[in-house]
Amino acid sequence: MEIDFLLIGQGLAGTALAYRLKQAGKKIRIIDEPGANNSSRVAAGLFNPVTGRKMVKTWRADALFPVIQPFYKELEALTRSGFLTEKAIYRPFLTIEEQNEWMGHSADPGFEYYLRKIHAESQSEFLKDPYGGVMLRNSGWLDINNLLDAMTAYFREELIVGNFDERSLSHENEVWSYRDLKAKAVVYCNGVEAMNSRFFSFLPFAPVKGEILEVRQEFTPDYIVNRGVFRVHLGNRIHRVGSTYTKHDMAVGATVAAKTEILEKLTDLVRLPVEEIISHRTGIRPATRDRKPFLGKHPSEVGVYIFNGFGAKGVSLIPYFSEQMATHLLKGKAIDSEVDIARYFNYI
Numbered sequence: 001m002e003i004d005f006l007l008i009g010q011g012l013a014g015t016a017l018a019y020r021l022k023q024a025g026k027k028i029r030i031i032d033e034p035g036a037n038n039s040s041r042v043a044a045g046l047f048n049p050v051t052g053r054k055m056v057k058t059w060r061a062d063a064l065f066p067v068i069q070p071f072y073k074e075l076e077a078l079t080r081s082g083f084l085t086e087k088a089i090y091r092p093f094l095t096i097e098e099q100n101e102w103m104g105h106s107a108d109p110g111f112e113y114y115l116r117k118i119h120a121e122s123q124s125e126f127l128k129d130p131y132g133g134v135m136l137r138n139s140g141w142l143d144i145n146n147l148l149d150a151m152t153a154y155f156r157e158e159l160i161v162g163n164f165d166e167r168s169l170s171h172e173n174e175v176w177s178y179r180d181l182k183a184k185a186v187v188y189c190n191g192v193e194a195m196n197s198r199f200f201s202f203l204p205f206a207p208v209k210g211e212i213l214e215v216r217q218e219f220t221p222d223y224i225v226n227r228g229v230f231r232v233h234l235g236n237r238i239h240r241v242g243s244t245y246t247k248h249d250m251a252v253g254a255t256v257a258a259k260t261e262i263l264e265k266l267t268d269l270v271r272l273p274v275e276e277i278i279s280h281r282t283g284i285r286p287a288t289r290d291r292k293p294f295l296g297k298h299p300s301e302v303g304v305y306i307f308n309g310f311g312a313k314g315v316s317l318i319p320y321f322s323e324q325m326a327t328h329l330l331k332g333k334a335i336d337s338e339v340d341i342a343r344y345f346n347y348i
Protein backbone atom coordinates (compact mmCIF):
# COMPACT_ATOMS: atom_id res chain seq x y z
CA MET A 1 0.00 0.00 0.00
CA GLU A 2 1.34 3.42 -0.94
CA ILE A 3 1.02 6.22 1.59
CA ASP A 4 2.39 9.71 2.15
CA PHE A 5 3.38 9.56 5.83
CA LEU A 6 4.11 6.74 8.24
CA LEU A 7 3.97 8.02 11.82
CA ILE A 8 5.53 6.06 14.67
CA GLY A 9 3.63 6.52 17.96
CA GLN A 10 0.16 7.73 18.84
CA GLY A 11 0.80 9.63 22.04
CA LEU A 12 -0.32 13.26 22.13
CA ALA A 13 2.39 14.29 19.61
CA GLY A 14 1.65 11.62 16.99
CA THR A 15 -2.08 12.14 17.41
CA ALA A 16 -1.95 15.90 16.82
CA LEU A 17 0.39 15.66 13.85
CA ALA A 18 -1.54 12.78 12.27
CA TYR A 19 -4.75 14.78 12.62
CA ARG A 20 -3.25 17.78 10.81
CA LEU A 21 -1.83 15.65 7.99
CA LYS A 22 -5.09 13.76 7.54
CA GLN A 23 -7.02 17.06 7.50
CA ALA A 24 -4.71 18.19 4.68
CA GLY A 25 -5.85 15.15 2.66
CA LYS A 26 -2.67 13.10 3.07
CA LYS A 27 -2.69 9.32 3.18
CA ILE A 28 -1.24 8.31 6.53
CA ARG A 29 -0.69 5.28 8.72
CA ILE A 30 0.22 5.34 12.42
CA ILE A 31 1.88 2.45 14.23
CA ASP A 32 1.36 2.41 17.97
CA GLU A 33 1.96 -0.18 20.63
CA PRO A 34 -0.29 0.54 23.61
CA GLY A 35 2.00 -1.27 26.08
CA ALA A 36 5.09 0.83 25.30
CA ASN A 37 6.02 3.76 27.56
CA ASN A 38 3.35 6.31 26.89
CA SER A 39 4.01 9.48 28.80
CA SER A 40 0.75 10.98 27.52
CA ARG A 41 -1.41 8.39 29.27
CA VAL A 42 0.19 9.06 32.67
CA ALA A 43 0.37 12.86 32.42
CA ALA A 44 -1.77 15.17 34.54
CA GLY A 45 -2.49 17.17 31.40
CA LEU A 46 -2.05 20.64 32.93
CA PHE A 47 -1.54 23.71 30.79
CA ASN A 48 -0.13 26.35 33.02
CA PRO A 49 1.26 29.70 31.80
CA VAL A 50 3.36 30.37 34.92
CA THR A 51 5.71 27.59 35.90
CA GLY A 52 8.76 26.67 37.94
CA ARG A 53 10.01 27.53 41.39
CA LYS A 54 10.55 31.14 40.33
CA MET A 55 7.04 31.42 38.89
CA VAL A 56 7.94 32.85 35.51
CA LYS A 57 5.90 33.02 32.34
CA THR A 58 6.58 29.79 30.52
CA TRP A 59 8.75 29.74 27.35
CA ARG A 60 6.90 31.12 24.30
CA ALA A 61 3.65 31.41 26.28
CA ASP A 62 2.31 34.26 24.14
CA ALA A 63 2.53 32.17 20.97
CA LEU A 64 1.49 28.85 22.54
CA PHE A 65 -1.41 29.72 24.82
CA PRO A 66 -3.85 31.33 22.35
CA VAL A 67 -3.91 28.13 20.26
CA ILE A 68 -4.28 25.58 23.08
CA GLN A 69 -8.01 25.81 23.71
CA PRO A 70 -9.11 26.25 20.05
CA PHE A 71 -7.08 23.18 19.07
CA TYR A 72 -8.43 20.83 21.73
CA LYS A 73 -11.96 22.16 21.26
CA GLU A 74 -11.64 21.37 17.55
CA LEU A 75 -10.75 17.76 18.46
CA GLU A 76 -13.65 17.64 20.93
CA ALA A 77 -16.07 18.74 18.20
CA LEU A 78 -14.55 16.29 15.72
CA THR A 79 -14.89 13.29 18.04
CA ARG A 80 -17.99 14.50 19.93
CA SER A 81 -16.15 13.91 23.18
CA GLY A 82 -15.13 16.03 26.14
CA PHE A 83 -11.57 16.20 27.40
CA LEU A 84 -10.69 19.87 27.95
CA THR A 85 -11.33 21.52 31.32
CA GLU A 86 -10.66 25.23 31.56
CA LYS A 87 -9.77 25.92 35.16
CA ALA A 88 -8.04 28.67 37.09
CA ILE A 89 -4.72 27.76 38.70
CA TYR A 90 -3.99 29.22 42.12
CA ARG A 91 -0.31 29.63 43.01
CA PRO A 92 0.27 30.61 46.66
CA PHE A 93 3.08 33.08 47.36
CA LEU A 94 5.90 31.82 49.55
CA THR A 95 7.04 35.25 50.76
CA ILE A 96 5.85 38.82 51.05
CA GLU A 97 8.50 39.80 48.48
CA GLU A 98 6.91 37.43 45.98
CA GLN A 99 3.53 38.99 46.69
CA ASN A 100 4.98 42.45 46.01
CA GLU A 101 6.60 41.30 42.81
CA TRP A 102 3.27 39.96 41.54
CA MET A 103 1.45 43.11 42.53
CA GLY A 104 3.84 44.75 40.07
CA HIS A 105 2.87 42.29 37.32
CA SER A 106 -0.80 43.24 37.69
CA ALA A 107 -0.16 46.43 35.69
CA ASP A 108 2.06 44.67 33.14
CA PRO A 109 0.27 44.14 29.78
CA GLY A 110 2.49 41.08 29.20
CA PHE A 111 0.65 39.28 32.03
CA GLU A 112 -2.89 40.45 31.34
CA TYR A 113 -3.91 37.37 29.34
CA TYR A 114 -2.85 35.04 32.16
CA LEU A 115 -3.80 36.94 35.32
CA ARG A 116 -7.22 36.56 36.84
CA LYS A 117 -6.49 38.12 40.22
CA ILE A 118 -3.78 38.68 42.77
CA HIS A 119 -4.89 37.82 46.28
CA ALA A 120 -3.03 39.37 49.20
CA GLU A 121 -4.79 37.08 51.70
CA SER A 122 -5.28 33.38 52.20
CA GLN A 123 -8.04 31.88 50.03
CA SER A 124 -9.12 29.10 52.35
CA GLU A 125 -8.75 27.89 55.91
CA PHE A 126 -7.61 24.57 54.39
CA LEU A 127 -4.75 26.08 52.40
CA LYS A 128 -1.30 27.04 53.66
CA ASP A 129 -1.12 30.33 51.77
CA PRO A 130 -0.49 33.04 54.42
CA TYR A 131 0.67 35.60 51.79
CA GLY A 132 -2.20 34.91 49.38
CA GLY A 133 -1.35 33.98 45.82
CA VAL A 134 -1.95 34.54 42.14
CA MET A 135 -5.03 33.17 40.38
CA LEU A 136 -4.16 32.41 36.77
CA ARG A 137 -6.52 32.15 33.81
CA ASN A 138 -6.34 30.66 30.33
CA SER A 139 -5.15 27.55 32.16
CA GLY A 140 -6.62 24.16 32.97
CA TRP A 141 -6.14 20.49 32.24
CA LEU A 142 -6.66 18.02 29.46
CA ASP A 143 -7.92 14.48 30.02
CA ILE A 144 -5.34 13.00 27.66
CA ASN A 145 -6.63 9.44 28.04
CA ASN A 146 -10.08 10.48 26.82
CA LEU A 147 -8.54 12.45 23.96
CA LEU A 148 -6.36 9.52 22.88
CA ASP A 149 -9.26 7.04 23.08
CA ALA A 150 -11.49 9.34 21.03
CA MET A 151 -8.76 9.93 18.45
CA THR A 152 -7.93 6.22 18.27
CA ALA A 153 -11.53 5.68 17.13
CA TYR A 154 -11.18 8.58 14.65
CA PHE A 155 -8.04 6.93 13.18
CA ARG A 156 -9.62 3.47 12.88
CA GLU A 157 -8.63 3.24 9.17
CA GLU A 158 -5.13 4.60 9.76
CA LEU A 159 -4.01 3.01 13.02
CA ILE A 160 -1.93 -0.15 13.07
CA VAL A 161 -1.75 -1.53 16.60
CA GLY A 162 1.54 -3.27 17.31
CA ASN A 163 5.24 -2.87 17.85
CA PHE A 164 7.24 -0.90 15.28
CA ASP A 165 10.43 -2.82 14.55
CA GLU A 166 12.90 -0.44 12.96
CA ARG A 167 14.92 -3.34 11.49
CA SER A 168 12.05 -3.92 9.05
CA LEU A 169 12.29 -0.37 7.69
CA SER A 170 14.21 -0.05 4.43
CA HIS A 171 14.76 2.61 1.80
CA GLU A 172 14.80 2.32 -1.98
CA ASN A 173 14.14 4.82 -4.78
CA GLU A 174 12.90 7.62 -2.48
CA VAL A 175 10.43 5.27 -0.78
CA TRP A 176 10.49 3.83 2.73
CA SER A 177 9.15 0.27 2.95
CA TYR A 178 7.81 -1.18 6.15
CA ARG A 179 6.18 -4.60 5.71
CA ASP A 180 3.37 -3.99 3.15
CA LEU A 181 3.57 -0.18 3.43
CA LYS A 182 5.43 2.12 1.05
CA ALA A 183 5.74 5.62 2.49
CA LYS A 184 7.21 8.83 1.10
CA ALA A 185 8.20 9.86 4.62
CA VAL A 186 8.48 8.45 8.14
CA VAL A 187 7.92 10.63 11.23
CA TYR A 188 9.13 9.53 14.64
CA CYS A 189 6.60 10.57 17.32
CA ASN A 190 7.51 7.72 19.64
CA GLY A 191 8.51 9.60 22.79
CA VAL A 192 11.58 8.32 24.65
CA GLU A 193 11.73 5.29 22.34
CA ALA A 194 13.35 7.57 19.75
CA MET A 195 16.51 7.31 21.86
CA ASN A 196 16.86 3.72 20.57
CA SER A 197 16.37 4.63 16.92
CA ARG A 198 19.28 4.30 14.50
CA PHE A 199 18.29 7.69 13.11
CA PHE A 200 17.78 9.77 16.23
CA SER A 201 19.78 8.27 19.09
CA PHE A 202 22.39 11.03 18.48
CA LEU A 203 20.02 13.74 19.74
CA PRO A 204 20.56 14.97 23.32
CA PHE A 205 17.47 13.55 24.97
CA ALA A 206 17.36 13.97 28.76
CA PRO A 207 14.44 11.76 29.88
CA VAL A 208 12.79 12.55 33.19
CA LYS A 209 10.79 10.02 35.15
CA GLY A 210 7.60 11.28 36.76
CA GLU A 211 5.35 9.78 39.41
CA ILE A 212 1.81 10.86 40.16
CA LEU A 213 -0.86 9.95 42.71
CA GLU A 214 -4.61 10.02 42.92
CA VAL A 215 -5.75 10.58 46.50
CA ARG A 216 -8.99 11.10 48.36
CA GLN A 217 -9.11 14.24 50.46
CA GLU A 218 -11.64 16.86 51.59
CA PHE A 219 -11.54 20.41 50.16
CA THR A 220 -12.69 20.66 46.57
CA PRO A 221 -12.15 24.24 45.40
CA ASP A 222 -13.06 25.33 41.91
CA TYR A 223 -9.43 25.86 40.98
CA ILE A 224 -6.24 23.87 40.68
CA VAL A 225 -3.72 24.54 43.44
CA ASN A 226 -0.09 24.50 42.34
CA ARG A 227 3.01 25.12 44.41
CA GLY A 228 5.60 22.36 44.89
CA VAL A 229 2.96 19.96 43.62
CA PHE A 230 -0.27 20.48 41.69
CA ARG A 231 -3.63 19.30 43.02
CA VAL A 232 -6.45 18.85 40.51
CA HIS A 233 -9.92 17.88 41.69
CA LEU A 234 -11.30 15.14 39.45
CA GLY A 235 -14.68 14.80 41.22
CA ASN A 236 -15.87 12.74 44.20
CA ARG A 237 -13.14 14.25 46.42
CA ILE A 238 -10.50 12.51 44.29
CA HIS A 239 -7.49 14.67 43.45
CA ARG A 240 -4.62 14.10 41.08
CA VAL A 241 -1.41 15.18 42.81
CA GLY A 242 2.13 15.31 41.46
CA SER A 243 4.52 15.07 39.90
CA THR A 244 8.09 14.14 40.70
CA TYR A 245 11.11 14.76 38.44
CA THR A 246 13.85 12.12 38.50
CA LYS A 247 16.69 11.99 36.02
CA HIS A 248 18.57 8.99 37.35
CA ASP A 249 15.94 6.27 37.65
CA MET A 250 14.41 5.10 34.39
CA ALA A 251 12.87 1.91 35.84
CA VAL A 252 9.16 1.66 35.10
CA GLY A 253 7.93 0.97 38.64
CA ALA A 254 6.48 3.24 41.32
CA THR A 255 8.76 4.15 44.24
CA VAL A 256 8.11 4.77 47.94
CA ALA A 257 10.47 7.78 47.80
CA ALA A 258 8.34 9.52 45.17
CA LYS A 259 5.11 8.75 47.04
CA THR A 260 6.59 10.22 50.24
CA GLU A 261 7.83 13.31 48.38
CA ILE A 262 4.43 14.02 46.82
CA LEU A 263 2.58 13.51 50.12
CA GLU A 264 5.01 15.77 52.00
CA LYS A 265 4.63 18.53 49.43
CA LEU A 266 0.86 18.14 49.60
CA THR A 267 1.07 18.57 53.39
CA ASP A 268 2.92 21.86 52.78
CA LEU A 269 -0.04 23.04 50.73
CA VAL A 270 -3.23 21.63 52.29
CA ARG A 271 -4.11 21.35 55.99
CA LEU A 272 -6.14 18.13 55.75
CA PRO A 273 -5.27 14.45 55.99
CA VAL A 274 -5.16 12.23 52.91
CA GLU A 275 -7.85 9.60 53.48
CA GLU A 276 -6.81 7.14 50.80
CA ILE A 277 -4.26 6.69 48.02
CA ILE A 278 -6.22 5.48 45.03
CA SER A 279 -3.49 5.09 42.43
CA HIS A 280 0.21 5.65 41.89
CA ARG A 281 1.48 5.77 38.31
CA THR A 282 4.78 6.49 36.60
CA GLY A 283 5.96 7.53 33.16
CA ILE A 284 9.07 8.81 31.39
CA ARG A 285 8.86 12.30 29.91
CA PRO A 286 10.60 12.68 26.53
CA ALA A 287 12.60 15.70 27.69
CA THR A 288 15.66 17.22 26.04
CA ARG A 289 18.88 18.73 27.37
CA ASP A 290 18.04 22.30 26.28
CA ARG A 291 14.36 21.83 27.21
CA LYS A 292 13.24 22.64 23.71
CA PRO A 293 11.36 20.19 21.47
CA PHE A 294 12.94 18.22 18.62
CA LEU A 295 11.36 18.96 15.25
CA GLY A 296 12.78 18.41 11.82
CA LYS A 297 14.45 16.33 9.19
CA HIS A 298 17.23 13.81 9.66
CA PRO A 299 20.66 15.23 8.68
CA SER A 300 21.22 12.82 5.79
CA GLU A 301 18.34 10.34 5.33
CA VAL A 302 15.76 11.71 2.90
CA GLY A 303 12.19 11.51 4.19
CA VAL A 304 12.98 10.75 7.86
CA TYR A 305 11.61 13.23 10.40
CA ILE A 306 11.13 13.65 14.12
CA PHE A 307 8.38 15.33 16.15
CA ASN A 308 9.32 14.77 19.76
CA GLY A 309 11.03 16.10 22.88
CA PHE A 310 7.98 17.74 24.48
CA GLY A 311 9.22 17.04 27.99
CA ALA A 312 6.93 18.15 30.79
CA LYS A 313 4.80 20.48 28.66
CA GLY A 314 3.37 18.50 25.76
CA VAL A 315 -0.17 19.77 26.31
CA SER A 316 0.84 23.40 25.78
CA LEU A 317 3.54 22.86 23.15
CA ILE A 318 1.93 20.34 20.83
CA PRO A 319 -1.01 22.38 19.40
CA TYR A 320 1.33 25.14 18.18
CA PHE A 321 4.27 23.00 17.08
CA SER A 322 2.15 20.31 15.36
CA GLU A 323 0.92 23.09 13.07
CA GLN A 324 4.48 24.17 12.39
CA MET A 325 5.62 20.60 11.74
CA ALA A 326 2.68 19.89 9.43
CA THR A 327 3.39 23.05 7.42
CA HIS A 328 7.01 21.99 7.13
CA LEU A 329 6.05 18.51 5.91
CA LEU A 330 3.37 19.74 3.53
CA LYS A 331 4.87 22.96 2.18
CA GLY A 332 8.53 22.84 3.13
CA LYS A 333 8.21 25.92 5.36
CA ALA A 334 11.21 26.40 7.64
CA ILE A 335 11.00 25.27 11.25
CA ASP A 336 11.70 27.69 14.07
CA SER A 337 15.48 27.49 14.61
CA GLU A 338 15.08 27.11 18.41
CA VAL A 339 13.26 23.78 18.01
CA ASP A 340 14.73 22.56 14.71
CA ILE A 341 17.04 19.58 15.32
CA ALA A 342 19.42 21.26 12.87
CA ARG A 343 20.68 23.18 15.94
CA TYR A 344 22.80 20.05 16.53
CA PHE A 345 24.29 19.55 13.05
CA ASN A 346 24.72 20.87 9.53
CA TYR A 347 22.79 19.19 6.73
CA ILE A 348 25.05 17.17 4.43
Ligand SMILES: Cc1cc2nc3c(=O)[nH]c(=O)nc-3n(C[C@H](O)[C@H](O)[C@H](O)COP(=O)(O)OP(=O)(O)OC[C@H]3O[C@@H](n4cnc5c(N)ncnc54)[C@H](O)[C@@H]3O)c2cc1C
Residues within 6 Å of the ligand: 008, 009, 010, 011, 012, 013, 014, 031, 032, 033, 034, 035, 036, 037, 038, 039, 040, 041, 042, 043, 044, 045, 046, 047, 162, 163, 164, 165, 189, 190, 191, 192, 193, 209, 210, 211, 212, 242, 243, 244, 282, 283, 284, 285, 286, 307, 308, 309, 310, 311, 312, 313, 314, 315, 316
Ligand atom coordinates in the same frame (compact mmCIF):
# COMPACT_ATOMS: atom_id res chain seq x y z
C1 LIG B 1 3.96 11.92 35.64
C2 LIG B 1 3.87 12.82 34.44
C3 LIG B 1 3.10 13.99 34.51
C4 LIG B 1 3.00 14.83 33.42
N1 LIG B 1 2.21 15.94 33.52
C5 LIG B 1 2.08 16.76 32.46
C6 LIG B 1 1.24 17.89 32.53
O1 LIG B 1 0.57 18.14 33.55
N2 LIG B 1 1.16 18.72 31.44
C7 LIG B 1 1.87 18.46 30.29
O2 LIG B 1 1.78 19.22 29.33
N3 LIG B 1 2.66 17.36 30.20
C8 LIG B 1 2.79 16.53 31.25
N4 LIG B 1 3.59 15.43 31.15
C9 LIG B 1 4.40 15.27 29.92
C10 LIG B 1 3.59 14.73 28.75
O3 LIG B 1 3.20 13.43 29.07
C11 LIG B 1 4.44 14.74 27.48
O4 LIG B 1 4.91 16.04 27.20
C12 LIG B 1 3.65 14.29 26.23
O5 LIG B 1 2.58 13.49 26.58
C13 LIG B 1 4.57 13.53 25.31
O6 LIG B 1 3.81 13.02 24.25
P1 LIG B 1 4.49 12.17 23.09
O7 LIG B 1 3.40 11.77 22.16
O8 LIG B 1 5.67 12.89 22.54
O9 LIG B 1 5.11 10.88 23.82
P2 LIG B 1 4.37 9.60 24.43
O10 LIG B 1 3.13 9.98 25.11
O11 LIG B 1 5.39 8.85 25.23
O12 LIG B 1 3.94 8.76 23.18
C14 LIG B 1 4.82 7.91 22.47
C15 LIG B 1 3.98 6.86 21.77
O13 LIG B 1 4.83 6.04 20.97
C16 LIG B 1 4.47 4.69 21.15
N5 LIG B 1 5.63 3.83 20.87
C17 LIG B 1 6.85 3.91 21.43
N6 LIG B 1 7.65 2.93 20.94
C18 LIG B 1 6.90 2.24 20.05
C19 LIG B 1 7.16 1.12 19.21
N7 LIG B 1 8.35 0.50 19.15
N8 LIG B 1 6.16 0.63 18.44
C20 LIG B 1 4.94 1.24 18.46
N9 LIG B 1 4.65 2.32 19.22
C21 LIG B 1 5.61 2.81 20.01
C22 LIG B 1 4.01 4.61 22.61
O14 LIG B 1 3.15 3.53 22.84
C23 LIG B 1 3.27 5.93 22.75
O15 LIG B 1 1.92 5.79 22.39
C24 LIG B 1 3.70 14.53 32.22
C25 LIG B 1 4.42 13.35 32.13
C26 LIG B 1 4.51 12.50 33.22
C27 LIG B 1 5.30 11.22 33.09
